[in-house]
Structure formats: structure tokens, C-alpha cells
Amino acid sequence: MRTSKTEVNLRRLLAAAPQQKNQAKLVHYVATLREQLEQLAEERTPEGLPRISKATLNEYSEKVEAIASKLINHETDPQVSEKDVERSFVKENSSEIEEKKQIPLSSGLRRRPVPTSNTEDKAHELAETDNTPVKLDASAHAHIEKHRMLQEDLTDEMVVLAKQLKESSLMMSQSLQNTEKKTLTLGV
Structure with a gap:
């Protein structure tokens, strides 16, 4: 089965994102990656079947969300340098590859990235948050x-x-x- 143009572009952006130093561009990358992921999910074969498997979509989605979580972590902790973010992304990807080698494929289990945070930090954040409802526009x-x-x-x-x-x-x-x-x- 041929790879679509959308999937090629998604793969290119996924590969380029860890090297991106400009945070504004990285935010744009994440938004574009999410749009491309939606487009991939909607693509169908002539028979009406999904063109790409759900497992592959989930894999791409996890990679996009990993990039987004690195971006969020970077914005919340300005003391972390961009090189540290890039290094941790590369280390995380290589550790994921090693984990996939260790876990038999027939197990059917996937590991999801879980952000580590301190319970005291959560309590402090909850105390600081404002309980006013968020107003969304029509497009949201x-x-x-x-x-x-x-x-x-x-x-x-x-x-x-x-x-x-x-x-x-x-x-x-x-x-x-x-x-x-x-x-x-x-x-x-």
C-alpha cells in the first residue's frame, strides 16, 4: 500500500520537531501534526476501509503528544534549556525502542507516557487556579x-x-x- 502525501509530511514533521529550537515554530508544528493526524484518520481506500491502521494512528498520536508534552513542560519550566528537551526526547525515543524489543509483541500492551509530578505541586497548582469557566468560540x-x-x-x-x-x-x-x-x- 502506498504512503499518502499527508503521512509523508507527518513523518517529516515528526522527524524535524526534536531539532526545532524556535518555540513558536514548535507550537505550529504540533498544531500541524494534529491536523495531519486527523486527515490521516479520515483517509479511506477505494473500498471504503481506513487507509491506515488504528495501531499506526495511535503510534503517530503518541509521538505527537510526546512532542506536545515536551513543549508544555518547556513552557512551564523556563530554566530547562532547549538542548535538554531535545536530549530527553531522543533518550525517551531510544528507551521506547528498547522497551519494544524487550516486551513481546503478542502481549498486546502499550506503554503510555505519564508525566511525573509531585503531589505537593498539584495541590499548589489547584490552590492557585481560578475556578472561572473557560469561554470558547464557535470554532472551538x-x-x-x-x-x-x-x-x-x-x-x-x-x-x-x-x-x-x-x-x-x-x-x-x-x-x-x-x-x-x-x-x-x-x-x-
């Missing part, structure tokens, strides 16, 4: 609604797939039982 509401609809569609699709899996499992079980009965009757 539309974006949220779009993602809500995507999530509902995904949930519906998962229900259908679960039903199909159950039906095929029952059919396979019945087929095996019939085969066993035939074998026993022919053998006796």
Missing part, C-alpha cells in the same frame, strides 16, 4: 463536537465489531463441536 465548540462525534462513531463501530467477533466465535465453536461429533460417530 465545533472542534469539540467533531471529536465527540468521532468518539461516538468509534464506540458504535467497536460495538458492531464485538458483536461480529462473538458471532464468529460461536459459529467456530459450533463447527468444532459438529466436527467432534462426526469424528466420534465415524470412529465408533
Whole structure:
């Protein structure tokens, strides 16, 4: 299967992001990466199937969010240098590769990056936060609604797939039982 132009551009930006020193450009990179990820999720084959697997989409999404979390960490802690962010990104990626080598692929488990923070910091941040509601413009509401609809569609699709899996499992079980009965009757 051919790689689409969107996926090529996404891969290029993912590769270029760790070397980007300009924070404003990095913010733009993250926004563009998220848009490209959405476009990839919407791409379909001529048969109407998703062009890219959900596992690959999740992998790309995790990489984008790792870059975004580095950006957020950099903005909240101005004492951290850009080189430190870049080094930690490279170390994290290499440790992820090593973890993937150590964990058997059949385990079906993925590791998600979890930001480490101190509970005292969280309590301090909660005390400082203002409880006023955030006002969103129409485009933000539309974006949220779009993602809500995507999530509902995904949930519906998962229900259908679960039903199909159950039906095929029952059919396979019945087929095996019939085969066993035939074998026993022919053998006796």
C-alpha cells in the first residue's frame, strides 16, 4: 500500500520537531501534526476501509503528544534549556525502542507516557487556579463536537465489531463441536 502525501509530511514533521529550537515554530508544528493526524484518520481506500491502521494512528498520536508534552513542560519550566528537551526526547525515543524489543509483541500492551509530578505541586497548582469557566468560540465548540462525534462513531463501530467477533466465535465453536461429533460417530 502506498504512503499518502499527508503521512509523508507527518513523518517529516515528526522527524524535524526534536531539532526545532524556535518555540513558536514548535507550537505550529504540533498544531500541524494534529491536523495531519486527523486527515490521516479520515483517509479511506477505494473500498471504503481506513487507509491506515488504528495501531499506526495511535503510534503517530503518541509521538505527537510526546512532542506536545515536551513543549508544555518547556513552557512551564523556563530554566530547562532547549538542548535538554531535545536530549530527553531522543533518550525517551531510544528507551521506547528498547522497551519494544524487550516486551513481546503478542502481549498486546502499550506503554503510555505519564508525566511525573509531585503531589505537593498539584495541590499548589489547584490552590492557585481560578475556578472561572473557560469561554470558547464557535470554532472551538465545533472542534469539540467533531471529536465527540468521532468518539461516538468509534464506540458504535467497536460495538458492531464485538458483536461480529462473538458471532464468529460461536459459529467456530459450533463447527468444532459438529466436527467432534462426526469424528466420534465415524470412529465408533
